[in-house]
Amino acid sequence: MKNYDVIIIGAGSVGVPAALSLSQNKVKVLVIDALASPGQGQNKKAIGGIRATHSDKGKILTALRSIEIFSTWKEIHGDDIGWIQNGYSFPAYTDEDAGKLKDLMKIQKSFNLDIDWLTPEEYLKIVPGINKKNLKGATYSPGDGSASPLLAINAFYFKSLEYGAQYKFKEKVLAITISNESNIKIKTDKGEYTAAKVINAAGNYARQMGQLIGLDFPVEPDSHEGAITEPVQRFFGPMIVDLRPFQDPATEDSANFYFYQNNEGQVIFCLTPRHLMKGTASEATSVFLPQVAKRMVALFPKLANLKVRRTWRGQYPMTPDGFPIVGETKEFPDFINAIGMCGQGYMLGPGLGELLSRIVTCQLTQDDIDVLKHFNLYRDFSGIEQFK
Structure with missing residues (x-):
């Protein structure tokens, strides 16, 4: 022993x-x-x-x-681990979300985090082509990033x-x-x-x-699905987190979703299902890709012609x-x-x-x-x- x-x-x-x-x-x-x-x-x-x-x-x-x-x-x-300092952004499309993000930003700034509120015009400069209808602005934290x-x-x-x-x-x-x-x-x-x-x-x-x-x-684990596209030339900066829930009679309801372009130019995206799938089953579903694609293209039309390479399903080991x-x-x-x-x-x-x-x-x-x-x-x- x-x-x-x-x-x-x-x-x-x-x-x-x-x-x-x-x-x-x-x-x-x-x-x-x-x-x-x-x-x-x-x-x-x-x-x-x-x-x-x-x-x-x-x-x-x-x-x-x-x-x-x-x-x-x-x-x-x-070692190159694919680190890029591309930042995170949370665009707000309702006054309620804008208020919540600004309130949270006060807490984050109290810890000296590098985060600011961008006007719609300022946000469009770092994410050109994003849907600006009803856009109230966005929080942006340039010090955040991603790696492989x-x-x-x-x-x-x-x-x-x-x-x-x-x-x-x-x-x-x-x-x-x-x-x-x-x-x-x-x-x-x-x-x-x-x-x-x-x-x-x-x-x-x-x-x-x-x-x-x-x-x-x-x-208790619950399941989430993700996907990755082919690599393309970089066309936007930060991780984009759309906080809005979404209801579509043709698919399951979904909560927020988020995506970014990694160091190799691939767009990686994930969606939070409103009705959580408990357990450790890891087979990809037929619901995820049509559901998230519809949301992503509505938010950012430039994504429409990207080819998806694969999808997968993993778990979040959750606490209450x-x-x-x-x-x-x-x-x-x-x-x-x-x-x-x-x-x-x-x-x-x-x-x-x-x-x-x-x-x-x-x-x-x-x-x-x-x-x-x-x-x-x-x-x-x-x-x-x-x-x-």
């Missing part, structure tokens, strides 16, 4: 950056994943957007650090190997035993391992990991309030959660990886303590993430 300082369950958007940060701090770490290689769960289904313009201190500070890591990775480590989920997680993975992190792929966790002794035992279908601490970063299967030690974590669950459990302080990322594990992952490392090494800062209050498992979950 091999012994480690930390065992991480899950080699995804959070588990791999955590392994990187821990191994950089000379912590002996093992990552266990049931799939064949890193990022084969929901990470490879992420669309790549990275923003700090959230609605609370926890996500804002975590994402700010993630942006620092993504944006400087090539300069520091030499595939390139990024592999860069983090190979760098963590250089620092000594170990991985076991194609191994399913079957049992977790926590006794009064100093070590936690992990049994898989291929072996047994012990560690002083365990980090649950199991994504869709975070709840099942908790059940192995008699705890029930409020995380839309915020992650991160930190120690009261019942078992050496069992640490990093779960319920609500579809934002990719953008939060690098920042969370460093936070998890400081939890393990007992080096939390006051900001860390404040962030963990927002991500506390024992909160009442009565809040709600704004404009997720």
Whole structure:
């Protein structure tokens, strides 16, 4: 039986950056994943957007650090992970949405985020050709950006190997035993391992990991679909998030949708269904593409002639309030959660990886303590993430 300082369950958007940060701090770490290689769960289904313009201190500070890591990775480590600082934008087509966005912007500016309100004329300069009928303006945060989920997680993975992190792929966790002794035992279908601490970063299967030690974590996956087009010459700047719900008698109702043009010129887009599809089924549906295409072309007619290469379906491991669950459990302080990322594990992952490392090494800062209050498992979950 091999012994480690930390065992991480899950080699995804959070588990791999955590392994990187821990191994950089000379912590002996093992990552266990049931799939064949890193990022084969929901990470490879992420669309790549990275923003700090959230609605609370926890996500804002975590994402700010993630942006620092993504944006400087090539300069520091030499790997091109497809980072571009293309920004995020939330256009408003109703007075109500404009008011809500401006109110949220006050909170965001209180954290010194680079975000401003653009008039319709100013917004048309960065998104030329967008539908200007009833356009009230838009928030725009030029410091946000995007990077390739595939390139990024592999860069983090190979760098963590250089620092000594170990991985076991194609191994399913079957049992977790926590006794009064100093070590936690992990049994898989291929072996047994012990560690002083365990980090649950199991994504869709975070709840099942908790059940192995008699705890029930409020995380339930629901499905979202995305798609990608052929590459074309760049013709607009930021991620565009259309907040408006939409009703069409011919298709299912939908909530917001969003899209951007990546570093290779491909347009990547995703839609939030109004009636959520619970569970982990990953087959693409026939409803998504006609539904989202109609909305996108109405908003931005220039998109009409793009050819879609493929669609896919992935999950958001959701909590009741839309915020992650991160930190120690009261019942078992050496069992640490990093779960319920609500579809934002990719953008939060690098920042969370460093936070998890400081939890393990007992080096939390006051900001860390404040962030963990927002991500506390024992909160009442009565809040709600704004404009997720």
